Every structure is written in C-alpha cells, then in structure tokens.
Amino acid sequence: MVVAVAFATVARADEPYARSRDYDLQNARIALSFNLDQRKVMGEVTHTLAVLREGVTQLAFDSVALTITSVAVSGKPAKYVTTATQLQVALDRPARTGDKFDVTIRYEGQPGKGLYFVLPDKNYPDRPKQVWTQGESEDTRYYIPIYDYPNDRTTTEMILTVPRDWVTVSNGRLLSVTDTAGGMRTWDWRQSQPHSTYLISLVAGEFEETKETWRGIPVTNYVPRGRADRTAVTVAHTPRMLDFYSDLLGVRYPWDKYAQSWVDDFVVGGMENTSATTNTSSSLSHPQLAAETLQKADGLIAHELAHQWFGDLVTCKDWANLWLNEGFATYFETLWEEHQYGADEAAYSLWQNRNSWMNNQRLYPVPMVNRNFEDATEYAGNIYGKGGWVLHMLRQQLGDAEFYRAMKHYLETNRGQNVVTADLVKAIEQATATNVDQFFDQWVYGAGAPRFKVGYTYDEAARQVKLTVEQTQKVEDRVGLFRVPVEMEITTAADRKNFPITVAQAKDTFTFAVDGPPLMVLFDKANKVLKSLEFNKPPKEWIYQLRNAATVPDRADAAKALGEMRHDEEVVTALGQAALKDAFWGIRAEALRALGHIGGPSAQKQILAALANEKPWVRQVAVEQMGNFKDDPSVATRLETIFREDKAYRVRNAALASLAQQKPANAVELLRAAVGIDSPDDRLRIAALRALGTLGDDRGVPVLVVHGGAVSRGALRHDYRSRPARGCGRCGPA
Ligand SMILES: [Zn+2]
Numbered sequence: 001m002v003v004a005v006a007f008a009t010v011a012r013a014d015e016p017y018a019r020s021r022d023y024d025l026q027n028a029r030i031a032l033s034f035n036l037d038q039r040k041v042m043g044e045v046t047h048t049l050a051v052l053r054e055g056v057t058q059l060a061f062d063s064v065a066l067t068i069t070s071v072a073v074s075g076k077p078a079k080y081v082t083t084a085t086q087l088q089v090a091l092d093r094p095a096r097t098g099d100k101f102d103v104t105i106r107y108e109g110q111p112g113k114g115l116y117f118v119l120p121d122k123n124y125p126d127r128p129k130q131v132w133t134q135g136e137s138e139d140t141r142y143y144i145p146i147y148d149y150p151n152d153r154t155t156t157e158m159i160l161t162v163p164r165d166w167v168t169v170s171n172g173r174l175l176s177v178t179d180t181a182g183g184m185r186t187w188d189w190r191q192s193q194p195h196s197t198y199l200i201s202l203v204a205g206e207f208e209e210t211k212e213t214w215r216g217i218p219v220t221n222y223v224p225r226g227r228a229d230r231t232a233v234t235v236a237h238t239p240r241m242l243d244f245y246s247d248l249l250g251v252r253y254p255w256d257k258y259a260q261s262w263v264d265d266f267v268v269g270g271m272e273n274t275s276a277t278t279n280t281s282s283s284l285s286h287p288q289l290a291a292e293t294l295q296k297a298d299g300l301i302a303h304e305l306a307h308q309w310f311g312d313l314v315t316c317k318d319w320a321n322l323w324l325n326e327g328f329a330t331y332f333e334t335l336w337e338e339h340q341y342g343a344d345e346a347a348y349s350l351w352q353n354r355n356s357w358m359n360n361q362r363l364y365p366v367p368m369v370n371r372n373f374e375d376a377t378e379y380a381g382n383i384y385g386k387g388g389w390v391l392h393m394l395r396q397q398l399g400d401a402e403f404y405r406a407m408k409h410y411l412e413t414n415r416g417q418n419v420v421t422a423d424l425v426k427a428i429e430q431a432t433a434t435n436v437d438q439f440f441d442q443w444v445y446g447a448g449a450p451r452f453k454v455g456y457t458y459d460e461a462a463r464q465v466k467l468t469v470e471q472t473q474k475v476e477d478r479v480g481l482f483r484v485p486v487e488m489e490i491t492t493a494a495d496r497k498n499f500p501i502t503v504a505q506a507k508d509t510f511t512f513a514v515d516g517p518p519l520m521v522l523f524d525k526a527n528k529v530l531k532s533l534e535f536n537k538p539p540k541e542w543i544y545q546l547r548n549a550a551t552v553p554d555r556a557d558a559a560k561a562l563g564e565m566r567h568d569e570e571v572v573t574a575l576g577q578a579a580l581k582d583a584f585w586g587i588r589a590e591a592l593r594a595l596g597h598i599g600g601p602s603a604q605k606q607i608l609a610a611l612a613n614e615k616p617w618v619r620q621v622a623v624e625q626m627g628n629f630k631d632d633p634s635v636a637t638r639l640e641t642i643f644r645e646d647k648a649y650r651v652r653n654a655a656l657a658s659l660a661q662q663k664p665a666n667a668v669e670l671l672r673a674a675v676g677i678d679s680p681d682d683r684l685r686i687a688a689l690r691a692l693g694t695l696g697d698d699r700g701v702p703v704l705v706v707h708g709g710a711v712s713r714g715a716l717r718h719d720y721r722s723r724p725a726r727g728c729g730r731c732g733p734a
Contacts, residue, residue: 014137016371018151018318018418022056023049025147025197031159032143032202033184034131039110039117041143046104051095059103062138063087063145066109074102087145105145114142118205118264128224129166130205132263132278134271135198137319137376146197151317151418153194158202161186168204169222171195171274173256191274192256194416196315201273203261214239215246218257223284224264230284234297235260237340241305244339245332250408254313254415260301270300272307272329279304288680292616292648295341299333306332314411317418319376323368323444324419326380327387334388344552348586350392351527351553357385358449358532367447367478369421389530390443396528397439397485398432406431421445438483448479449530450503454523458514465490465512465521469503472534481506484529488512491520491548498525520544527553539565543574546591555587563594569602576606579622580613588613589621596625604629608638616648623654627661636664643670649679653687660691668692668699675703 027048034041049059059073064085071080071089079090089103118130133143141148158170164185172191180186207222210231219239221231238260246252255275266280283297290296310328338346357363363381366372368390370379377383395403410427421444428436443449451473457466467488471481483504490497492514499512522545523535537545539562546558559578565571575598578591592610595603607629610622623642629635636659643655656674659667674688689707692700 013374014319014376015149016318016320016373019149021052021147021152023051023059023147025049025152025154026194027155027157028144028146028197028200029157029159030144030200031161033161034117034204036117036119036129036131039119040108041111041115042108043144044104044106045144045146046102047146048102049100051097051099051101054097055094057091057094059089059091059101061087061089061103061105061145062141062148063107064142065112066107066143066145068105068107068145070104070106072104078103085141107145109143111142114139114144115202116265116267126226127264128206128226130203130207130224130263131162132203132205132261132266133201134267134278135200135273136268136271137198140197140200144197144200146200148197150196150198150315150319153196153315153416153418155194156191156197156200158189158191158200159186160189160202160204162204166205167207167209167222168202169207169220169259169261169276170202171200171276193254195274195312196418199272199274199312199315201271201276201278203263203276203278207261210235212239214242214253214258217253217255218259220257220259222259222261224262224281227262227281227284229287233287233290234262234283234285235301237298238301238305240340241302241336244336245306245309248335248404249309249411250404251309251313251411251415253308255308258305258308260304270304272304272311274312275308277304277307286680289649289683292650294617295337295345298336298340302333302336303329306336309411313416314414315418317420319373320369320371321420322376323383323387323390324421324424326383327368327391330384330388331391334392344584344586347527347552348556348584350389351556353385353389354527354530357381357389357530358451364449365447365477365479368444386449386530393443393528393530394428394436394439398428398434402432402434442480442482443530446478446480448473449532450482450484451532452503452523452534454533454535456518456521458517460517463514463516465514465518467510467512467521467523469508469510469523471503471506475506484531486523486529487525489520489522489525490514490518492516492518520548522549522554525554526551527557533557535561537561539568539571543570546574546578546587552584552586555582555584556590559587559590559594563597566598566600572598572600572602572606575603576609579606579610585613585615585618588615588618592618592621592625596628599628601632604632604635611642616646616651619646619648619651620654623651623658626655627658630662633664636662640670643674649683653683656684656687656691657694660694663695667695668697671695671700672703675707 025047029046031044032041068082068087071078081088115133120127138148140146156171160168161180161184162168164183168187170189172189175188175190178186206225208225208228210221212219221235223231242253257275259276261278262281262284263278264281270279279300283300285296306329311325316322316324334346334349337349360381363379366379366382368382368386406428409431410424413427414423425436425440450471453470453472455468473479475481485502488499488501490512493516495515501510542558542561546555549555562571562575575591575595579588582588592607595607607622607625611619613619626635626639639655639659643652646652671688671692675685677684689704692704
C-alpha cells in the first residue's frame with residue numbers, strides 16, 4: 001500500500017532538543033542520479049540500522065516532499081506511509097533491542113531545499129553546470145529520506161551517476177569511478193568513520209580539480225570550469241593550516257582527505273561537510289585583486305577547516321549547543337589570523353567583534369546555550385561572535401598551555417561523539433584541575449556582558465590612584481552582575497605598572513600605590529574581557545593613550561573616544577598623526593574614522609594627508625570619509641583624480657561612492673563613463689552602478705536599467721569584507 005501526501009513546503013522550526021532514538025543508524029548507502037531539465041533527483045538509499053528499544057513497530061525517517069516509490073526491509077517489500085515530514089516504514093512484528101535491519105528506499109523529488117541545481121540559462125549561457133547540497137541545519141531530508149538530527153552518527157556511501165565529463169566530490173575516500181551506459185560515469189565515495197547526517201554532501205558538475213597531498217592524504221580543490229586561475233591564490237595556505245591546527249591541538253586532522261569545493265550561488269558562505277567543505281565561489285580571489293585584499297579567503301578556509309575537528313569529529317548533540325561548533329570555528333579563525341598575520345591583526349578583529357556584539361540589542365539578553373528559537377542560527381551573533389570571544393577569555397584566564405591541553409583532552413575524550421556544553425566543562429576541569437563552573441554560568445548559560453563605567457582620582461599626598469568601577473547593565477532575567485579578572489595598567493612619568501584586580505560588585509573601588517601622577521590608566525589592558533567601557537578621561541589622557549599604549553585595542557579605544565571630542569585642535573592633530581604614523585594599519589583606519597566623525601576643515605586636511613598611505617585598505621577608509629566634506633569643491637576634483645589614478649580597485653570604488661555623496665555637477669557623466677570600464681570581476685561597474693543609485697539623479701536611470709542584469713550575480717554579491725549572515729561558515733573572507 002502506498003499513501004503519498006502531496007504538499008509544497010512545510011513550515012517547520014529546527015528542533016531545540018535532541019530526540020530520543022528508536023534506532024541507531026549505522027550505514028547509509030546513497031545512490032543518486034539527476035534529471036537536469038526537470039531539476040529532479042532520483043535516489044535509492046539503503047539504511048543499515050540497529051533497534052535501540054523493545055517493541056519498535058515502525059521505523060521513521062525524516063523525509064520532506066520526496067515521492068517514495070518503494071520500500072524494502074531486509075530484502076522484502078514493506079508497508080509504509082508518508083506524512084508531511086516523515087516516511088514511516090512498518091515492521092512485520094515488534095522488534096527487539098539490537099535487531100538489525102536493512103531498509104532500502106527508492107524515491108525521487110524536485111527538492112526545494114537541501115539539493116540545488118545551478119544551470120546555464122538565457123542570461124548566463126556559459127555558466128558551468130553544478131549540482132550541490134547544503135544539509136545544515138535540517139535540510140538533508142529534502143533530498144534523502146534519512147534520520148536527520150545531529151545526535152546520531154553513521155558511515156555513509158555516496159554513489160553518483162553523472163555525465164562523463166563531470167567531476168564529483170563527496171565525503172571520504174573515492175573508491176571507484178566507472179563508465180556506465182549512455183555516456184555516464186559512476187563515482188563511488190565512502191565515508192568510513194561515522195558522522196552526523198547534516199554533514200553529508202555532494203558536489204557534482206563542470207569543475208576543475210587541483211590536487212596536492214598533506215602528510216599522505218589528498219588535499220583537493222574544485223572550482224567552476226574556467227576559473228582555475230583563482231585556485232592557487234585563494235587556497236595557498238590550506239596545507240599550512242592543516243599543520244597549524246594539527247600541531248596546535250595535538251590531534252591530527254582526522255579524515256581520509258580534505259576537499260574544498262567552490263560553488264556558484266551557494267546558499268551560505270561555507271559549509272564544513274565532513275572531509276569535503278563547500279564554499280561560495282564568490283570568495284575565490286581574482287588574481288588581479290589579490291594584492292589589494294589582505295587575508296583573501298583565509299578566514300573562511302580557516303573556519304571550515306577548524307570545523308573538521310570542532311563540529312565534525314566532535315559534534316553538537318543538539319542545536320542549542322551549536323556554539324560548540326561555531327564558537328570554536330570562529331575562534332580558530334582568529335588563532336590562524338594571529339599565527340599568520342600577527343597578534344595585532346587578531347587583536348584588532350576581536351576589538352571590532354566586541355564592539356559590534358556589544359551594540360547588538362537583540363543578542364544581548366539571550367544566553368549562548370538557548371532553546372528558544374525557530375531557526376538554529378537565529379542568534380548567530382551569539383554562537384559565532386560571542387562564542388569566539390568566550391573561548392578567547394577562557395584562553396586568557398587559563399593561559400595558553402592549559403587552554404590547549406584542555407582542547408586536546410576535550411577532542412580526545414569526545415572523539416567521534418556528540419557533545420553538550422557540560423562535556424566541555426568536564427574536559428577542562430579534568431585537563432587543568434580548574435573549576436570553570438562560574439565562568440560558564442555567567443558567559444554561556446547567562447546572557448549579556450558587563451557594561452563598565454569607570455573613573456579615577458589621584459591623591460597626591462598619599463600617592464594613590466583610586467579607581468571606581470560600576471557595572472551599569474540592567475540586572476534582569478538572564479543578565480547578572482559579572483565576576484571578572486581585570487588587568488590594570490598605570491603609567492607615570494617614571495614607571496609603568498600592572499595591577500590585577502577582580503571586579504564583582506555593582507560598584508567596586510580599588511586603590512593603587514604609584515610614584516607620581518598618572519599619565520595613562522588602562523582598565524582591562526589589551527581588551528581581554530568582552531565588555532563595553534565608559535571611561536571618563538580628559539582629551540590629553542586619551543591622546544597620551546593613542547600615542548603610547550602598547551596594544552592595538554587600547555590605542556583603538558583611544559581613537560574612538562577622541563572621535564567624540566569636537567572643537568579641539570590638539571585632538572585633530574593627534575588623530576592626524578596616528579592616521580599617518582601608527583605602526584598598525586587598523587589604528588590608522590580608526591583614526592581616519594574618528595576624524596571623519598569630527599569633521600571640519602582641520603580634520604579634512606588630516607584626512608587628505610593620509611591619502612599617501614601605502615596600504616589600499618587604509619586609503620579606502622580615507623576616501624570614504626571624503627564623501628562628507630561637502631563645502632569644498634576641490635574635494636570632488638581630488639576624488640576624480642583618485643578614481644582615475646589609484647592602483648587599487650577598492651580605493652577607486654570608494655572614490656565613486658564618495659563622489660556620489662559629494663554630488664558635483666559632472667557626477668552623472670563621470671559615473672556613466674565608469675559603468676563602461678571593464679575591470680576584474682566587474683568591480684568598477686558594480687561600484688559605479690551602486691554610486692548612481694546613491695546619487696538619485698534621473699539621468700542615471702537608463703544606465704541602471706541597461707546594466708542592471710548584465711553583471712554576474714556572484715559578482716554583485718561580493719564584498720571585500722562582508723560576512724554572509726547565514727550558514728555554517730556563515731563566515732566570509734576577512
Ligand atoms: Zn561555521
């Protein structure tokens with residue numbers, strides 16, 4: 001008997017709790033072929049499973065919008081029904097614990113999710129053909145009827161029959177490639193260590209492969225046909241990242257190979273499918289643009305690679321604990337950044353992440369471990385950004401040796417298993433003899449972060465600095481008072497001294513013995529605590545800090561604070577000097593933003609002087625500020641020159657955007673001409689079209705209409721420093 005229920009899309013929330021299982025899925029043998037014209041998948045899957053409880057009478061598989069054509073249990077045709085979300089297969093008699101079955105399901109479907117077709121069409125006749133999947137969070141069930149929640153692990157086999165000139169990629173080792181009838185070829189991939197089903201992946205189509213080896217395993221990359229010139233420049237660091245993570249963790253990269261596929265129109269930034277990551281092709285570096293992007297796709301590559309340990313080898317048991325995947329992948333991006341690009345770069349990224357997280361009102365009241373969601377990544381900013389920050393604080397508090405000892409122990413004791421946060425707490429305590437219950441209570445199960453208001457006085461007679469610290473966050477619901485170790489640094493004319501303190505009350509006071517009046521008082525030196533800080537200091541102290549603080553976050557804080565101080569020539573001069581001379585480019589950029597915020601002729605002069613900066617990403621920030629200087633017609637002329645003469649496309653693009661804000665009389669003419677200029681990935685054309693949109697001049701409309709569809713979709717979506725909002729990997733190139 002066949003009961004098929006037809007429906008379009010089922011509105012359904014991701015499950016916040018892991019299910020109780022009726023069976024343990026042990027192997028899924030999946031054979032697929034495709035009808036491209038109908039965007040259809042034809043499949044046969046055989047599930048080998050063992051029953052986990054007494055008296056089970058049916059076996060349920062997640063299955064959405066698939067047409068089931070037959071089901072057999074251990075070789076015999078079986079009765080089944082389908083519901084909107086399940087295929088339910090009847091057993092002949094109630095099963096006993098431990099009974100094993102092979103369930104073979106034949107089906108077909110035109111998946112609305114999970115599996116995607118990218119094909120040429122009349123606008124893009126040359127587009128390489130691609131079929132690829134995206135399983136996370138609960139979308140594998142849209143193209144395979146399967147147990148589809150992370151709390152089970154299975155080996156998988158993916159057998160793909162595709163046109164002979166296609167390439168395929170799936171999890172694990174390639175067992176065989178066999179020519180089959182009708183000009184087709186069958187690829188057989190086997191993932192021999194169990195993994196969760198949201199990590200099942202296939203990529204098939206017109207791709208170009210490059211191959212190298214790392215410690216004896218294949219490391220491969222697949223880019224859409226015709227873009228092979230982008231591979232080397234984009235993925236150059238992958239083998240060294242494999243070294244870095246393997247050595248840092250003391251746990252070797254765990255899978256049979258590492259493949260990265262770069263696909264068009266990917267629905268997320270990247271996805272850490274077991275041993276076979278899929279990334280968006282829009283993150284591939286164009287060789288002509290590579291020199292003007294600092295870290296290229298390293299952030300994305302490092303994030304997805306880190307997931308091969310945190311996410312794939314050790315997997316969250318339920319979506320409420322997703323930070324155990326995403327917080328780790330996010331923080332390991334930062335660790336790669338620190339290793340490859342230096343401590344200043346990593347510190348600057350953390351400083352930026354801190355500010356953006358602290359400013360997000362929606363995330364603040366929600367704990368990282370949270371079950372109140374519709375979509376597993378609804379609070380992505382917590383499980384990614386705050387998750388990474390919490391691990392950073394843990395590393396600061398434990399110290400590097402203990403932190404990495406704990407990571408290794410956590411991976412080794414939970415290898416091949418599904419975890420909740422308590423497993424991490426236990427591993428840390430076992431490895432380091434440090435009780436971290438209070439730390440986890442406030443940062444992981446509690447919400448928010450401290451909002452500090454700090455001030456100090458100096459007692460000349462007693463030679464003492466008296467510091468008052470208030471926690472001004474509203475204590476309510478899951479937000480409490482925080483107990484945090486904080487490092488103070490006090491600089492006098494003769495001395496620079498550190499004082500460790502612990503802040504725990506709504507209002508605390510501390511006194512410090514010093515040898516003279518302080519020149520600089522730093523609260524939480526080097527930005528080791530996720531927090532906001534309101535520290536009332538006079539401009540001269542902020543200026544001293546901007547010039548003399550040793551760490552990037554402390555100087556960046558100073559630049560930001562000075563940006564709020566108008567009508568002070570000394571402030572403008574100090575920011576101007578920092579914009580030209582600070583040793584780290586990020587401080588130069590922050591000083592420029594502060595000057596742009598202050599405005600006025602003096603600030604403008606300093607910004608124009610900074611156009612001499614050799615780093616294009618600093619010049620870009622200077623040019624961005626110029627859009628606001630509307631009283632001086634010479635600025636528009638300067639922007640025109642920058643557009644014509646700067647070596648970097650990102651700076652030329654910023655000049656177009658600022659021209660659109662300036663609105664000089666010849667703006668439409670200039671921008672229309674810019675639309676006609678060819679450039680790598682259409683960068684100038686896209687920037688010119690955007691600028692025409694900003695300009696809002698009717699004379700630009702015909703250009704927008706003509707060119708609106710002419711720019712490739714991937715190119716339009718690309719942004720130098722953008723981070724796609726969704727997806728695992730929902731990270732982009734930094
Ligand atoms: Zn991720």
